[in-house]
Amino acid sequence: MLLIRRFEERSAEMYALGKIGGFCHLYIGEEAVAVGAMDALRPDDYVFSSYRDHGHCLARGCDPKAVMAELFGRSTGLCKGKGGSMHLIDVERRFMGGYAIVGGHLPLAAGAAFAINYRNGNQIVLCFFGEGAVPTGACHETLNLAAMWGLPVLFLCENNRYCMGTPVERAVALYADVSKNAVAYGIEAGCVDGMDVLAVRDAVDKAVDQIRTNKRPFFLEASTYRFLGHSMADPSHGHYRTKSEVDEAKKRDPLLLLKTKLLDERGAAEADFTTLEQEVKKIVDEAVDFAETSPVPAMEALAEDVLT
Amino acid sequence: MTLTYREALNQALREEMRRDEKVFLIGEDVAYYQGAFKVSKGFLEEFGPRRVVDTPITELGFTGLAIGAAMAGLHPVVEMMTFNFAILAMDQIVNNAAKIRYMSGGQISVPIVIRGPGSAAHQLGAQHSQSLEASLEAWFCDVPGLMVVAPSSPRDAKGLLKTAIRESNPVIFIEAQLLYPTKGEVDEGEYLLPLGVADIKRAGTDVTLIAYSKMLSIALQAAEVLAKDGIQAEVVDPRTLRPLDLNTLAASVKKTGKAVIIEDGWPFAGLGAQIAESLYTRVFDYLDGPIVRVTARDVPMPYARNLEDAVIPDVKRVVAAVRTVLYKK
Numbered sequence: 001m002l003l004i005r006r007f008e009e010r011s012a013e014m015y016a017l018g019k020i021g022g023f024c025h026l027y028i029g030e031e032a033v034a035v036g037a038m039d040a041l042r043p044d045d046y047v048f049s050s051y052r053d054h055g056h057c058l059a060r061g062c063d064p065k066a067v068m069a070e071l072f073g074r075s076t077g078l079c080k081g082k083g084g085s086m087h088l089i090d091v092e093r094r095f096m097g098g099y100a101i102v103g104g105h106l107p108l109a110a111g112a113a114f115a116i117n118y119r120n121g122n123q124i125v126l127c128f129f130g131e132g133a134v135p136t137g138a139c140h141e142t143l144n145l146a147a148m149w150g151l152p153v154l155f156l157c158e159n160n161r162y163c164m165g166t167p168v169e170r171a172v173a174l175y176a177d178v179s180k181n182a183v184a185y186g187i188e189a190g191c192v193d194g195m196d197v198l199a200v201r202d203a204v205d206k207a208v209d210q211i212r213t214n215k216r217p218f219f220l221e222a223s224t225y226r227f228l229g230h231s232m233a234d235p236s237h238g239h240y241r242t243k244s245e246v247d248e249a250k251k252r253d254p255l256l257l258l259k260t261k262l263l264d265e266r267g268a269a270e271a272d273f274t275t276l277e278q279e280v281k282k283i284v285d286e287a288v289d290f291a292e293t294s295p296v297p298a299m300e301a302l303a304e305d306v307l308t
Numbered sequence: 309m310t311l312t313y314r315e316a317l318n319q320a321l322r323e324e325m326r327r328d329e330k331v332f333l334i335g336e337d338v339a340y341y342q343g344a345f346k347v348s349k350g351f352l353e354e355f356g357p358r359r360v361v362d363t364p365i366t367e368l369g370f371t372g373l374a375i376g377a378a379m380a381g382l383h384p385v386v387e388m389m390t391f392n393f394a395i396l397a398m399d400q401i402v403n404n405a406a407k408i409r410y411m412s413g414g415q416i417s418v419p420i421v422i423r424g425p426g427s428a429a430h431q432l433g434a435q436h437s438q439s440l441e442a443s444l445e446a447w448f449c450d451v452p453g454l455m456v457v458a459p460s461s462p463r464d465a466k467g468l469l470k471t472a473i474r475e476s477n478p479v480i481f482i483e484a485q486l487l488y489p490t491k492g493e494v495d496e497g498e499y500l501l502p503l504g505v506a507d508i509k510r511a512g513t514d515v516t517l518i519a520y521s522k523m524l525s526i527a528l529q530a531a532e533v534l535a536k537d538g539i540q541a542e543v544v545d546p547r548t549l550r551p552l553d554l555n556t557l558a559a560s561v562k563k564t565g566k567a568v569i570i571e572d573g574w575p576f577a578g579l580g581a582q583i584a585e586s587l588y589t590r591v592f593d594y595l596d597g598p599i600v601r602v603t604a605r606d607v608p609m610p611y612a613r614n615l616e617d618a619v620i621p622d623v624k625r626v627v628a629a630v631r632t633v634l635y636k637k
Contacts, residue, residue, distance in 0.1 A: 046380065077413075078413070079411060079412050079413035079415065080413030080414070081413075082410055082411060082412075082413045083411045083412060083413065087411040087412070089411065089412040089413075089415055089416065090415075091412070091415040091416055096379060096416070097408070097411070097412065097416075099403075099404070101399055101403050104372070104399055104400065104403060104404065105404075106372070107368065107369050107370075107371070107372020107373045107375070107376060107400060108372055108373075108375055108376035108379065108404060109376060110369075110372070110373045110376060111372065111373040111374060111375055111376015111377040111378070111379065111380065112376045112377070112379060112380040113376075114373055114376070114377045114382075115376070115377045115380035115381060115382045116380070118332070118358065118377070118382060137368055137369075138368055138369065138372065138399075141364075141366040141368055141369025141370075141372075142369055142372070142373070144364060144366070144369070145363075145364070145366070145369050145370065145373060148364075304414065305409055305410045305412075305413060305414035306409070306410055306452050306453055307409070307453065307455070307477045308409070308417050308476040308477055
């Protein structure tokens, strides 16, 4: 979680310096969801994500150097500099990608699950998406297919309460309990506090076990909050939410909650966190150095990888 | 051996499904109903519901699902009941199937075939008879990362579909509704035809007619009419629309100095405009006059038979176009 937090903070700096271009959607505030969820997976499970994918990618164990180099648009990046912030892909870790058409990757996740069943495998597919994807046709068509065909997908809805700038109350009819959308299709669903990494891990663990055993999809809604703007183009609160609302949410910072728990209940000492900060800083420093010193893609790469 | 276009497709798909366990067919009514146009006749009995998958009427959902399955190593063949309905899946095809390989820096391929009838049929109205691939072929051809195939004969249909299924790239395979019952000679046994290679369907010296899918037969009929007037038309069928075999097209136009392009899509920004531009770039100095296009009329497809007939290119219009490029009355 700390790695994601510091990585994202550094990404913001690099964006401000013009080292990272385009749209850059940071995961600060939502770290507990990715970290808690990923811990419950096996290496041969598949993961699909949306455009806010840095945290998911790092939590899956992808190399921070290659991730930062991708954000910098360098040839050493995860996707050779051709994907960018919203399309981080690492097949070796079965991190099947960040996708930037809201809802558009849900059918893909169902497809990977279809392939698992086709081969009689027992992997599962973890599919992250925001509550803003829930009203899309892609989501509903996918839920219907997944329910009918018993596809092993964990639909993990990261409800950060804003579909870009539109509050969930004005975007999803069943906003009070978004997971009811899945229940309507006969999919078992649950909710979890997305700021509590241990709670997320427990909930995902249970859901994943159930999916593997029952060969049925599961829909888990994680209530979370994005501390910064929708993207780097957007100030941290903007016109659609108040500063006091953001400040209030930050009192439940997932890193703070875990730290308090570790100090109070697990016998951790303040010094442990100092060490951890130093370790993480080193990783992030190295990632930035690596990205800075990596070459941009060669012009020959432009037309490569269009077709096989 | 003589087969219908429908039987040729059925054979191609059946042979490929027997050859490779990873190949499966998915779409609306492909299993129990045996396909809206009966292309998958007998498949459910032979391959079972695991590999012949009926879907609800959700083109976006099942096309996206098939793309995901391809990313995970299967080789789906998606049947569009008609290509008009593929518009609902356009986001999945363009934003996912066509781009994933590039976005991932070559890490993920999407070996998938999306096939079904395009092309105008009779009196189906504007939403079912979006004339050929209605310029829909032009939509797909615009997209890097897709291959687009439109066979005009049973022989081509079989050989090209088999190759398309062995491709590791997404292939849009546009059949023609009115061609399903038509018969033709097909090679004995298994055979493959390469994608990206045009075929000279009739040799000639005076004018090049470029036509594909259902319009090929119109071009061939026009060539017969013209032959009676002593005009020898060469009829070239690109067969694959992307990548286009410009070498073969250009060689023919170099020889004849005149070209007419026949398509049943809409005229504005239609595929013929692209083919003409490519030819101008390649063989401008060999042309005796401007390239002429014969296209559908610039309207949604009307229902009334007489109006519909006026929309789709026919032999008369092709003959008239040839006379124009030959400066004959």
